[in-house]
Amino acid sequence: MKIIHYCLSALLLFAVAGCDRLEQDMLSAPDDATLDRYGFETVKLGDKRVEAVKSLETLLRVPLECKLGKTGLGDKRKAYLLEECKVTPVNGEVGKLWDEKLSFFKAVFVEDQLCSLEVQMKTSGNYEALYDAHGKKIINLFGKPDEIEAKGVVWQRENDEAVLKDLGDGKVSLDIRNKKVMQALHHKG
Template sequence: MKITNYFLPALLLFAVAGCDRLEKDVMSAPDDDTLDRYGLDTVKLGDKRAEAGKQLQALLDKPMQCKPGKTGLGDSRKAYVLEECTATPANGEVGNLWDEKLSFFKAVFVENQLCSLELQLKTSGDYEALYDAHGKKILNLFGKPDEATAKGVVWQREGDEATLKDLGNGRINVEIRNKKVMQALHHKG
């Protein structure tokens, strides 16, 4: 773990819950070497499009809208299959995750593998209740935090990254991505 003094304040974006419990939960979270890939409960980065698509669709109220295309990665001259999937909101919502409302959804597949997932939860803003309901689950999915600020938490593995940001007014952004693939998509030479 890169930090020791910053993860408690950052996870307080979920809870003003007792520091003893929070510290205990962080310390009992899995280490990076015990986690396979970052992801949600049933879908992980690197999962094949067919299975990941089914699992992600289960979160949504309406079918995903996917735009197929091709892209290069970095300086590579090869064209890779790219698919970006989003969800159209109805009354400001696209679905549910962990019994919280989703207001935004985007998944990116490259070569039929899930490479990025971005979600926005629209919650009550009661961070103590959110931590009680979801804090330990998130720590079990992502492990011990690597970086933290008062507005967000970052988990990093060699190839994957997960970020959790407090956007204010009870809105929480969750982004899970394959760092190498997503950086190559944005840094084409």
């Protein structure tokens, strides 16, 4: 029972959601082959900047603040266009995702393609209620987890990675990134 409780609390950080329901949700989760790219319902990694920003701004209370720059990718001797977009919090909030308050938001575009999303949600801390509301949706977006730890869950595909972490006090972070591009970034200019 202790192992089951540990897995439940780690999976999506929405603890004690009920063994049978969680098991059914995991069995019905899509396989990597059926998933296109990681992201939210309306925006996915690899989306073009214009479409991605339109979708992302529907989640946010204030517009994105973007900084342009150039970067190298790995050993290639070419400068690529890099754009990092953040939102300044208003009263500690930047917007909402899945009806939960966002306290931090960052998107990274390389050559006008979305390569990374980072969000932090301020939740009630009632992980069972959060799982009831959002657990199946998250499993359907990312599929079966590849790694489950006490404080986080990792999903990995060939190019993409999603990491959900419990930051404590009801704070949850979700990082979605193109692994190859984000690991190769260097020499910001």
